[in-house]
Amino acid sequence: MKLFSAETYKNRRNxxxxxxxxxxxxxxxxxxxxxxxxxxxxxxxxxxxxxxxFGINLPGLSALIDIDNDQEIIFGHEFSMDDIIWIGPHESLASLAQKVGVEKTISPAEIDKYINKNALHFLPQYRFDNQIFIAELLNQKTNELKPSLELIKAVVSQRSIKTHEEIVEMTKSVNVTREMHVTAMKATAAGKMEYEVVGKILETMHAHNAELSYPVIFSVNGQTLHNHYHGNKMQAGQLAINDSGCETEMGYAGDITRTIPVSGKFSQKQKDIYETVLEMEVSSIESLKPGLMYKDVHLSANKILLTNLKTLGLVTGNIEDMLEEGVGGLFMPHGLGHMIGLDVHDMEALGENYVGYRNGLDRSTQLGLKSLRMAKELEAGHVITVEPGCYFIPELISRYKTEGKFKEFVNYSKVEEYLDFGGIRIEDNVFITETGHQILGEAIPKTREEVEEIMR
Ligand SMILES: [Mn+2]
Structure with a gap:
């Protein structure tokens, strides 16, 4: 089992x-x-x-930090002969606990002797078995459980700031993810099925002892944001979105998106939108530094989107007015990015708003902005994704046109020329440093020329 040093875990707990x-x-x-x-x-x-x-990557464990009595305990079973017969000999739990700086391991049956039912801090539980476990421990109903806000905030503030050894792990996962993307670019061709490319992506990943950090999104229907269907035969002239990433053995995630022209060459129409999304991505990344509000970066990216769509004749009018009204949401109905770390949407289980928002900064209800998971000021140590996109969602376009929504801004007859376009998204993972930013990992083909070159 791969672990950081005991000091790392002790420091985190301290x-x-x-x-x-x-x-x-x-x-x-x-x-x-x-x-x-x-x-x-x-x-x-x-x-x-x-x-x-606590670092230990095994099922069936829980751990207590008892602040009042200054002790730490890991609850779990030692391996039995039956375990050894079925899963093989295993380093003892006591020994693993030592490696993460915990002296005491106890059977889970004893757990209620060590907790105080009225003053127990715990995090929100997203798995039903753990919800039931805590509920029974506290004699409460699962829907009455009150996670500790104090603990949520403390954990979020700590996990948000990545240390050097975490950045090393995340860089590893982005570098494997890079290979998954290069493989996909080479494997994509007209006449092939999407799942054939997905097979190559997974093969590349497994060859590096990595696992998915989220299910692969690989689709010629990129306008569907989280499209996990891989049964289409790819046709010349289509675009395929590849949003896939892996996590290392230690659990740190990568999350990268590239958009691939199935025929190996972008058409003029695709070039125009690709250059727009690329400009949104590159200029957003260039601006990143501590103190900058990520919501403002999202809005600046939207401004580039609307400006370019105006040049192409898809929208018309004053850009600031369009930003105010949220017209960009029609073409990019998601946020610019999110924190990433041990979770691909880092700490989302603890509550998105505790991670990406703060007092005085509330979540918008506008399409696009409402899905912005990270809005607050960037700090040195954050790692975030930057993932602008531009999509033509036929059902949404048709609905808005019928409702007359944004009718003073959107040239619907022109937009309807793009109903079979699909979508484009480009995404990198960026570490915020004291002075600016650093894109994690080796460069992944990103410009039109680089993508076309790798497919040649
Ligand atoms: Mn992402």
């Missing part, structure tokens, strides 16, 4: 203790999740906060 004044903190690790019956399970994925503070 820093957490500085923010939580008193009480006990219970972290639940994940259990195996049955696929169709108990013994046939999905790939095991440890909870990311458990990984962050």
């Amino acid at each position: 820093n957490l203790k500085k923010n939580i004044v008193k009480g006990k903190i219970l972290f639940l690790g994940n259990n195996e999740a049955p696929m169709n019956y108990t013994d046939n399970t999905f790939r095991f994925r440890q909870d990311s906060s458990f990984l962050y503070y």
